[in-house]
Amino acid sequence: MSAIGFERHDHAGCIDDAMRQAESRCKADKLQFTPMRRRVFEILLEAHRAFGAYDILEVLVQDGHAAQPPTVYRALDFLLKAGLIHRIERLNAYAACALLDEHGHGAHDHVPAFLICRHCRSVAEAEGDLTISGLAEAAAATGFLVERQVVEAEGLCPACRKDPAAAEVAA
Amino acid sequence: MSAIGFERHDHAGCIDDAMRQAESRCKADKLQFTPMRRRVFEILLEAHRAFGAYDILEVLVQDGHAAQPPTVYRALDFLLKAGLIHRIERLNAYAACALLDEHGHGAHDHVPAFLICRHCRSVAEAEGDLTISGLAEAAAATGFLVERQVVEAEGLCPACRKDPAAAEVAA
DNA sequence: AGAAGGGTTGTTACAGTATAACATCTCATC
């Protein structure tokens, strides 16, 4: 597998790297990596685990910023669309992408698979086109104990594909 | 694959079957399949798609029952633990299990994989130990267009496995 | 019969997650 997330690493270095990659990514795609978006991304990188929107909000407030929920959710939407972070459905939370490539692309061609610790909320991101049971086995090999798995594919069913009202692009 | 959910079928018949299987399952396991739990299960079977807790509540109220949220969530917890329904994380919603076996066991040994229509919220349940990309391909073969996939495994990370406080059984 | 106890449901209140709607600001461009 090659799950990224639980092994020890140079934390300050990985934050710097990710930040630089995010910047070049946004620059290349003409996306505005504003101070607010940058700060939210940084908070997630520093946390190095899944953080809820209101956890992020709390940090912003500690920063001295009188932020409100929509501000955080907007930044999160931007980062999600840019492929810089992931939403962890199971936790209603967000985590910085651990697999940015050399161009700062987190918007992998692959589907991310996450290993989520229910105790400390740390998140590891596995790569590779594993089977469902293969993921659990690979996780076990790294010392992670899988207790529950979620596999969900969202899209359009055969009937709704024929419905023009449903055709609009997915958010 | 054999995704169950989008093809036409004898709806009244499948509800009756599922209900009978649920009853025998609960009887065998000495679980109380009370009128409230039975009704909530029935609502999900009739809906035949993902229903939020408050959607269910609304139906109960239309029934003339002055139900409150905890009543619905309790019934859902029971049905989840009994393996009769699934929670669809992506939608914060619930769907009756489509794969009860001849003994009324929905608590498969397999990990369920869901195909969720973002337009009509219908849910198909795929079986088999597919790879991530295999799921999308198999879905496409049935006419379902996958736009987004979620793979999440929840459990304990290597560090937290050593922490007694984390050892308590997952709910 | 009465007491005790486990499990289910009723009820009130509230916590946590997310968004609608509209105002304001900033900055590049014309």
Place this chain on the structure above:
DNA sequence: GATGAGATGTTATACTGTAACAACCCTTCT
């Protein structure tokens, strides 16, 4: 300096889920 697009500020509210305690129903034991 006017315009317009995108970003952020602000208020209010919707949606999802749970804590805590009371009441009820049954079974079991004495």
